[in-house]
Amino acid sequence: MAKNSANGDHQTTTKPPPTPSPLRFSKFFQPNMRILVTGGAGFIGSHLVDKLMENEKNEVIVVDNFFTGSKDNLKRWIGHPRFELKRHDVTEPLLVEVDQIYHLACPASPIFYKYNPVKTIKTNVIGTLNMLGLAKRVGARILLTSTSEVYGDPLVHPQTEEYWGNVNPIGVRSCYDEGKRVAETLMFDYHRQHGIEIRIARIFNTYGPRMNIDDGRVVSNFIAQALRDEPLTVQAPGTQTRSFCYVSDMVNGLIRLMEGENTGPINIGNPGEFTMIELAELVKELINPKVEIKSVENTPDDPRQRKPDITKAKELLGWEPKVKLRDGLPLMEEDFRLRLGVSKKI
Numbered sequence: 001m002a003k004n005s006a007n008g009d010h011q012t013t014t015k016p017p018p019t020p021s022p023l024r025f026s027k028f029f030q031p032n033m034r035i036l037v038t039g040g041a042g043f044i045g046s047h048l049v050d051k052l053m054e055n056e057k058n059e060v061i062v063v064d065n066f067f068t069g070s071k072d073n074l075k076r077w078i079g080h081p082r083f084e085l086k087r088h089d090v091t092e093p094l095l096v097e098v099d100q101i102y103h104l105a106c107p108a109s110p111i112f113y114k115y116n117p118v119k120t121i122k123t124n125v126i127g128t129l130n131m132l133g134l135a136k137r138v139g140a141r142i143l144l145t146s147t148s149e150v151y152g153d154p155l156v157h158p159q160t161e162e163y164w165g166n167v168n169p170i171g172v173r174s175c176y177d178e179g180k181r182v183a184e185t186l187m188f189d190y191h192r193q194h195g196i197e198i199r200i201a202r203i204f205n206t207y208g209p210r211m212n213i214d215d216g217r218v219v220s221n222f223i224a225q226a227l228r229d230e231p232l233t234v235q236a237p238g239t240q241t242r243s244f245c246y247v248s249d250m251v252n253g254l255i256r257l258m259e260g261e262n263t264g265p266i267n268i269g270n271p272g273e274f275t276m277i278e279l280a281e282l283v284k285e286l287i288n289p290k291v292e293i294k295s296v297e298n299t300p301d302d303p304r305q306r307k308p309d310i311t312k313a314k315e316l317l318g319w320e321p322k323v324k325l326r327d328g329l330p331l332m333e334e335d336f337r338l339r340l341g342v343s344k345k346i
């Protein structure tokens, strides 16, 4: 029985998990682990697929509607005997036989999740309901990639998993912030009511190669601007903080959570906290010392501070991030240079 994080024992379940298909108990035919990754054509998802495919006992199925993801992120696996890519929108039911579900399908960039807020909340609510229904039918363990946005504009800093958050229920970010909170609620309700094996990761800002170049997130924006000799656009006040986790650390954390015995929620992120001005200055120093930095307007409900308390990840998962921002940014710069066709000035 999965142990829950220390949010009180009201989260435990007395129900045994649903039994998986009899095939799993066959003595002779040891099938591979069949893993579904929803949103696997995206930034984090495609790196997760890379890592899962390293294990020859894994078969990976990716479903994605390509709203923000791209087949290009998975081109190395298309045609591989242990890999399958299916165009599917998780707001529609999905019939596949799997043993684990990594449920990542949801646009992550604020520009994209605010583009069609109704679709975003449908993806988070109906999409998660569909994936939980699938997990119940086939007896799969399911991991939800939730977010630090469930803490909203936090009044507790750094954020621990016990903090209930400070979220606007009717703002322009609510489709995502509240959508993810409902997704977490559904995960725990299925766990308590049906015994589903759940895992919840609260992901903090993650960066690295394969981020969409113009997806509007701060790290991708600053690097693309520095490479294009455009001013770095620091959104006011510029003193707001974020903590940035490199994608390989994130993927290792997600797999440890899935393979471990703890339901979560568990913060997965890098506690290294920076203001947006400090981030701009670091990008300027590392990538283009001549680039300007300018202040621009921000959007409503932008959280003023964010930093994960990762005590649980360390103690329960034996995980902590390894890649510092100063070391991760050049790896992302290299990827952006290749994709933008901008060579390094010698």
Ligand SMILES: NC(=O)c1ccc[n+]([C@@H]2O[C@H](COP(=O)([O-])OP(=O)(O)OC[C@H]3O[C@@H](n4cnc5c(N)ncnc54)[C@H](O)[C@@H]3O)[C@@H](O)[C@H]2O)c1
Pocket (backbone or CB within 6 Å): 038, 039, 040, 041, 042, 043, 044, 045, 063, 064, 065, 066, 067, 068, 069, 070, 088, 089, 090, 091, 103, 104, 105, 106, 107, 108, 109, 123, 127, 145, 146, 147, 148, 202, 203, 204, 205, 206, 207
């Ligand atoms: N990157 C971050 O900093 C961050 C932080 C917190 C949480 N997360 C979460 O991690 C997950 C992955 O984020 P990412 O940064 O890789 O974003 P991303 O936008 O690159 O990936 C999301 C993927 O989901 C797909 N998708 C979106 N809606 C879908 C739908 N209805 N049906 C099927 N596929 C759909 C997209 O096409 C894309 O491939 C998301 O759930 C996001 O909320 C990311």
Ligand SMILES: O=c1ccn([C@@H]2O[C@H](COP(=O)(O)OP(=O)(O)O[C@H]3OC[C@@H](O)[C@H](O)[C@H]3O)[C@@H](O)[C@H]2O)c(=O)[nH]1
Pocket (backbone or CB within 6 Å): 107, 108, 109, 110, 147, 148, 149, 204, 205, 216, 217, 218, 219, 221, 222, 233, 234, 235, 236, 240, 242, 276, 298, 299, 302, 303
């Ligand atoms: O060009 C920019 C873009 C953004 N910013 C600022 O940088 C900060 C981070 O903004 P981003 O859009 O990168 O990301 P956010 O922190 O808002 O959301 C991010 O973390 C939470 C996740 O769930 C989201 O999926 C992820 O995108 C904000 O304060 C924003 O105002 C800039 O200063 N300049």
